[in-house]
Amino acid sequence: MTISLQYTHITVNDVxxxxxxxxxxxGLDVLNDVASGGHRWLTLGSPAQPxxxxxxxxxxxxxxxxxxxxxxxxxTKGVLPNIVFxxxxxxxAFERVRASGxxxxxxxxxxxxxxxxxxxxxxSGNTVRISQAA
Numbered sequence: 001m002t003i004s005l006q007y008t009h010i011t012v013n014d015v016x017x018x019x020x021x022x023x024x025x026x027g028l029d030v031l032n033d034v035a036s037g038g039h040r041w042l043t044l045g046s047p048a049q050p051x052x053x054x055x056x057x058x059x060x061x062x063x064x065x066x067x068x069x070x071x072x073x074x075x076t077k078g079v080l081p082n083i084v085f086x087x088x089x090x091x092x093a094f095e096r097v098r099a100s101g102x103x104x105x106x107x108x109x110x111x112x113x114x115x116x117x118x119x120x121x122x123x124s125g126n127t128v129r130i131s132q133a134a
Contacts, residue, residue, distance in 0.1 A: 007053045012124040015040045025100035082127035090132035094118045
């Protein structure tokens with residue numbers, strides 16, 4: 001038996017605004033775009049990891065009003081889990097994302113535990129890290 005990650009979800013305020021960050025700044029490909037009940041689920045991926053989808057959706061997509069409201073509150077506070085991407089050249093990735101106008105949280109730095117990484121906020125305030133192995 002084998003098991004692997006197929007999808008991971010990122011909650012965003014506005015799918016259209018966020019796709020520009022994830023597609024244009026990070027270079028991910030749009031794999032699927034599904035609308036239902038006034039909400040959208042947009043799946044992105046990378047040729048470097050076929051079979052892995054990153055799904056963007058708003059807090060109320062597929063959830064009750066109360067659950068969506070609670071998730072929106074966590075998103076607004078900026079306390080949802082971050083996402084970490086791997087890159088073979090973190091400096092080039094940093095420059096590409098910075099050029100998009102994304103909010104820089106940390107310029108590339110070699111961490112004491114090994115990797116060199118940097119951090120940004122996506123348009124919804126989620127922390128996005130980019131890491132390069134030592």
